[in-house]
Amino acid sequence: MNYDLETIRSQFPALALTDKGQPRVYLDNPAGTQVPVQVIQRMSDYLIHCNANQGGTFKTSIESDLILEEAHQAMADLLNAGSSSEIIFGANMTTLTYAISRSLGKRFQKGGALLLTRMDHDGNVAPWLQLAEDLGLEVRWLEFDLETYEYKLEMLENLLEPEDVLLAAVNYSSNCLGTINDIKTITEKVKSKGGLVYIDAVQYVPHGITDVQELGCDFLVCSPYKFFGPHQGVLWGNKELLMELEAYKVRPAGDLPPGKFETGTLCHEAMAGTLGAVEYLEWFSETINSPDKELTNRRQKILSAMNSIILYEQKLCKKLISGLQSLPGIKIRGITDPSAMDRRVPTVSFSVEGRHPDQLAKALGDKNIFVWSGHNYALEAVRVMGLLEKGGLVRVGPVHYNTEEEIEKFFEELEPIL
Numbered sequence: 001m002n003y004d005l006e007t008i009r010s011q012f013p014a015l016a017l018t019d020k021g022q023p024r025v026y027l028d029n030p031a032g033t034q035v036p037v038q039v040i041q042r043m044s045d046y047l048i049h050c051n052a053n054q055g056g057t058f059k060t061s062i063e064s065d066l067i068l069e070e071a072h073q074a075m076a077d078l079l080n081a082g083s084s085s086e087i088i089f090g091a092n093m094t095t096l097t098y099a100i101s102r103s104l105g106k107r108f109q110k111g112g113a114l115l116l117t118r119m120d121h122d123g124n125v126a127p128w129l130q131l132a133e134d135l136g137l138e139v140r141w142l143e144f145d146l147e148t149y150e151y152k153l154e155m156l157e158n159l160l161e162p163e164d165v166l167l168a169a170v171n172y173s174s175n176c177l178g179t180i181n182d183i184k185t186i187t188e189k190v191k192s193k194g195g196l197v198y199i200d201a202v203q204y205v206p207h208g209i210t211d212v213q214e215l216g217c218d219f220l221v222c223s224p225y226k227f228f229g230p231h232q233g234v235l236w237g238n239k240e241l242l243m244e245l246e247a248y249k250v251r252p253a254g255d256l257p258p259g260k261f262e263t264g265t266l267c268h269e270a271m272a273g274t275l276g277a278v279e280y281l282e283w284f285s286e287t288i289n290s291p292d293k294e295l296t297n298r299r300q301k302i303l304s305a306m307n308s309i310i311l312y313e314q315k316l317c318k319k320l321i322s323g324l325q326s327l328p329g330i331k332i333r334g335i336t337d338p339s340a341m342d343r344r345v346p347t348v349s350f351s352v353e354g355r356h357p358d359q360l361a362k363a364l365g366d367k368n369i370f371v372w373s374g375h376n377y378a379l380e381a382v383r384v385m386g387l388l389e390k391g392g393l394v395r396v397g398p399v400h401y402n403t404e405e406e407i408e409k410f411f412e413e414l415e416p417i418l
């Protein structure tokens, strides 16, 4: 594979920045990635050339509407949605989840249970817990194995046994453990018992191929700022459900998706930026994977780009894990088997005996190495691992633009402070 990292990195202006001569080492990506020129250009072009509200009969509004439609189509291509009207833009994943959970609540008023997991980010837990409280629904928990860091899928039959699960809210990939979950199997099981499936793919989309039709789920949410775009959220929903569900909306808003769920005026420039993030993947396929130049269809280009990204990230992840394993007192909380890198994303969390995660993250930050510490909103996961009172974990998250040298630099600075 000709993985031209220099050319890839040249697309991201922030990667070239230094502070007092020190380069920035961005390993904070699970909380948000840097953006390529395609995103910056789209956002600034939008603001300069067609900054307007929707539905006008004049040039800027007409052009703006075309870009917003293109943004919906680009996200439909990224997620392999059947139609651009199944794509809902919003402020972020959490806000979209709160909104759709309220609409679903209208259907759930007769009682039943919600299936939540101990692995999920709180954005896919708290909205459902609050809905359960409002409607008096039962909450059942899918646990993960503390040795393998994977779901105890054998629990699923029992959890679904009463056949009253209205919805299962499950993460595609954990923002803490890095585990990639078998969403297709979980979806099949839940749906065979009549439940809906709501997938949080925020941490998966930057690292894998997302195909909502293949998964068979009912909803899937993600956040463009985690996959090289601007700060916003996107929800995909099954068309029939989106048509059926009642939206909490103002009266003049239309009754069809996506409009009925896209309340108020959206961040148009960010939608243009999200279009740019998908175009970056097209650029990747055309420029980095040069033999794929003949691909004409955007979905094919996305697949080609992601396949290269997946392979490269697995290499980085192996290096990161084996380096951590060679250091004393470190416990990695996630899959470490080098032959199982396809079952995890490169987000690696670890604890260090006798050291507070915040202290380590701060010391690394002082050397311009950006990592996260704490629970990172994976509240349940960190709690069941007994780490909540100990300050959680240190989380290091490379993406496809990070270099092996950056991983080495991370270790150079980590070793002396252990």
Ligand SMILES: Cc1ncc(COP(=O)(O)O)c(C=O)c1O
Pocket: 030, 031, 091, 092, 093, 094, 095, 121, 123, 124, 171, 173, 174, 175, 200, 202, 203, 222, 223, 232, 233
């Ligand atoms: C797995 C996961 N789900 C949900 C969220 C929340 O996303 P947003 O900030 O778009 O609400 C995050 C953010 O870190 C996340 O990692």
